[in-house]
Amino acid sequence: MTGKVICIGLGPGDPELLSLRALRRLQSARVVAYFRKAGRPGQARRMVEGLIPAGAEEWPMEYPVTTEIPLADPAYAATLAPFYDHWAARLHAACRTGDVVVLCEGDPFLYGSFMHLHSRLPHEAVEVVPGIPGMAGCWTATGLPITWGDDVLTVLPATLPEPELTRRIADTDALVVMKIGRNLDKLRRALAAAGRLADAWLVEHGTMPAERVCRLAEVAGPVPYFSIVLLHGKGRRP
Known part of the structure; x- marks a missing residue:
């Protein structure tokens, strides 16, 4: 092997929140792979529009199923x-002739699809460049700190059963809820x-052009995939 599979975390959405390392890896890429739903451009690909070097091959990895x-x-x-x-096999094989860059929204190891490739690849063949998690972009968009002092922060997927969601919400100081989609009413x-x-x-589309920040109680209709619900902590302060 002469190269690695390099997954770069793209951050919450705003291209200016890319790390310098991620940008360097992207701008030297000869192959750029990214997940997307069939028939869609893919959010990760949209986030790097104009940043992929001319001549780089693009490999869209289209999910066979989503919802x-x-x-x-x-x-x-x-x-x-x-x-x-x-x-995983195709990306690993491509490393015989150099690095392959995989795009990932947010941070690759926080609910990212890349972790399913990572678990199938040899450890020595992978490099992961962390990114600012989407939740950090969203709580910053509210203009309020998410935690104070000794606050406990809980991150929940909204796919959990309703009783489990209720129990965990009641038991924490600050809260981030992801994977909302069809689970909003629950x-x-x-x-x-x-x-x-x-x-x-x-917070919908945090740090992106379509960003929307509001109280959840004011929202009646469905929400887009890139949505996060937040509860801010109110803990110890000097």
Whole structure:
């Protein structure tokens, strides 16, 4: 092997929040791979528009399934596993002639799809460049600190069962909820049951041109995929 699979964290969305290391890796890339839904340009690809060097090959990795099959259905994992197997093998093979760059929104090791490739690749063949997590861009967009003093911060996927969401929401000081999508109504009920709906903030497309920041209680309709719900801590202060 003469190269590595280099996954670069792109940060929350604003290209100016790319790290210098990520930018250097991208601008020297000969192959750039990125995940996307079939028929879509892909959010990661949009985030680096104008930054990919001329002549670099682009390899869109199109998911065979996204929300068409419930997560709990065994068919979901059975469909995705061969997809990740295929792309891990292809990316690894490409390393024989040099580095391959993989794009990842936010940070690759925080709910990123790249972790499923990472677990299939030899450790010595991989380099991961961390990125600013999307949640950091979102809580900054509210203009309020997410934690104070000894506040406990909890990160939850909204895909959890409603009773579990309610329990964990009630048991934390500060909160980040990701993977909202079709789970918005369930999340809203859980926040209300925990007595914290009035304090919840919704940030859509944080740091991106379409950014929207509002109280969750003011939102009636569906929310886009790139949405995060926040509860700010109110802990110890000098």
